[in-house]
Amino acid sequence: MAPPAVRSVLPVVLLGCGGVGRQLLRHIVSCRPLHANQGVAIRVVGVADSSSLLVAEDLHSNGLDDALLSDLCTAKSTGSPLSALLARGQCQLFSNSEARRKVLDTASVLGKTTGLVLVDCSATYDTVSMLKDAVDCGCCVVLANKKPLTCAYKDFEKLVSNFRRIRFESTVGAGLPVIASVTRIIASGDPVSRIVGSLSGTLGYVMSELEDGKRFSEVVKTAKSLGYTEPDPRDDLSGMDVARKALILARLLGQRISMEDINVESLYPSELGPDAMSTKEFLESGLAQLDKSIEERVKSASLKGNVLRYVCKIESTGCQVGIQEVPKNSALGRLRGSDNVVEIYSRCYENAPLVIQGAGAGNDTTAAGVLADIVDLQDLFLKTA
Numbered sequence: 001m002a003p004p005a006v007r008s009v010l011p012v013v014l015l016g017c018g019g020v021g022r023q024l025l026r027h028i029v030s031c032r033p034l035h036a037n038q039g040v041a042i043r044v045v046g047v048a049d050s051s052s053l054l055v056a057e058d059l060h061s062n063g064l065d066d067a068l069l070s071d072l073c074t075a076k077s078t079g080s081p082l083s084a085l086l087a088r089g090q091c092q093l094f095s096n097s098e099a100r101r102k103v104l105d106t107a108s109v110l111g112k113t114t115g116l117v118l119v120d121c122s123a124t125y126d127t128v129s130m131l132k133d134a135v136d137c138g139c140c141v142v143l144a145n146k147k148p149l150t151c152a153y154k155d156f157e158k159l160v161s162n163f164r165r166i167r168f169e170s171t172v173g174a175g176l177p178v179i180a181s182v183t184r185i186i187a188s189g190d191p192v193s194r195i196v197g198s199l200s201g202t203l204g205y206v207m208s209e210l211e212d213g214k215r216f217s218e219v220v221k222t223a224k225s226l227g228y229t230e231p232d233p234r235d236d237l238s239g240m241d242v243a244r245k246a247l248i249l250a251r252l253l254g255q256r257i258s259m260e261d262i263n264v265e266s267l268y269p270s271e272l273g274p275d276a277m278s279t280k281e282f283l284e285s286g287l288a289q290l291d292k293s294i295e296e297r298v299k300s301a302s303l304k305g306n307v308l309r310y311v312c313k314i315e316s317t318g319c320q321v322g323i324q325e326v327p328k329n330s331a332l333g334r335l336r337g338s339d340n341v342v343e344i345y346s347r348c349y350e351n352a353p354l355v356i357q358g359a360g361a362g363n364d365t366t367a368a369g370v371l372a373d374i375v376d377l378q379d380l381f382l383k384t385a
């Protein structure tokens with residue numbers, strides 16, 4: 001039987017082709033038959049990293065072909081620059097200084113015709129102004145990067161101003177349907193009063209491995225190698241990554257707050273922070289300085305039948321994120337590995353909260369969440385006859 005005709009074509013420019021971005025490209029390629037059966041086609045017209053942007057020569061063609069995308073993943077994972085792909089033909093390369101203009105030209109051309117989805121899988125604030133300009137061109141935005149939604153409130157407001165055109169499920173809980181659930185509850189007129197949970201795959205993994213007697217510095221490095229941590233793991237250990245998730249959720253609930261309004265507990269002192277040493281130095285020498293004090297905290301909790309968890313609490317009275325001792329035999333205490341758990345309380349879920357639990361970090365699940373977000377926009381990209 002012939003596959004159904006293509007109903008929606010979604011042109012995509014991907015910003016960031018690190019662990020998550022590359023996995024997204026692999027998912028896009030491997031899901032072609034599935035999407036074709038659903039009448040959906042994703043056309044990757046450009047991919048950027050921190051130094052350049054690779055764009056399809058003809059924006060209205062089929063985009064960068066799958067063989068090129070696979071080679072791009074191989075090149076980037078072996079440390080080659082995007083320029084190594086130029087010899088393949090069918091694409092053009094723009095340096096960092098020209099990339100922003102080219103993305104916006106592309107957004108402007110496609111925004112007026114086929115539409116464009118700008119997908120941010122970087123971990124930088126540098127994309128914010130480009131995303132806002134793309135929104136002005138009528139483009140859609142999909143984010144794994146939390147930073148654009150956690151800078152100035154007016155930037156958040158701008159990005160979500162057309163809620164139909166933005167998706168950011170993977171910013172909280174990776175592939176878990178946290179944003180979708182909260183959005184649906186709010187849309188039904190059921191006021192969300194409280195969200196409590198463990199929202200860091202890295203810290204969840206680290207804490208549960210510590211219970212098995214492993215050394216803090218070792219498990220943090222393992223979490224990094226498993227793709228759970230941010231590019232600089234101090235973003236996780238400082239609590240800032242969880243605070244960003246809390247801020248996104250709080251803003252989604254209508255709170256006009258900023259990062260400074262969130263109480264954040266860090267697992268390391270400022271002497272080991274980014275102003276004092278590089279990520280490499282931190283991993284090689286700084287991290288091990290924390291082993292003893294963390295081991296003592298784990299032991300002290302264990303003597304009381306408790307375990308340590310990094311807990312996030314969002315209420316109308318404020319947001320806080322920090323380490324807590326919780327009973328070993330509680331929902332939070334039973335968490336293992338990179339799993340997240342989120343409890344959502346509202347009028348309908350007052351005494352028994354809505355609970356969402358599952359893998360909360362990792363390139364695979366995060367990229368799957370991003371892909372689902374892109375496909376979710378398909379109705380805005382219907383082909384005209």
Ligand SMILES: NC(=O)C1=CN([C@@H]2O[C@H](COP(=O)(O)OP(=O)(O)OC[C@H]3O[C@@H](n4cnc5c(N)ncnc54)[C@H](OP(=O)(O)O)[C@@H]3O)[C@@H](O)[C@H]2O)C=CC1
Binds near residue numbers: 124126144201230363
């Ligand atoms: N890993 C996970 O479990 C989860 C991750 N996320 C988020 O996904 C994002 C990506 O994470 P991850 O893939 O692990 O990070 P990586 O560090 O592996 O990749 C980041 C990518 O962004 C690129 N980049 C940096 N600056 C820019 C820029 N100005 N424009 C375009 N690209 C740029 C980097 O370029 P270069 O290759 O040149 O360095 C790199 O390719 C992060 O924001 C993270 O918070 C969200 C949920 C879960």
Ligand SMILES: N[C@@H](CC=O)C(=O)O
Binds near residue numbers: 171200202236
């Ligand atoms: N570093 C983050 C990745 C997902 O947001 C985490 O550990 O949860």
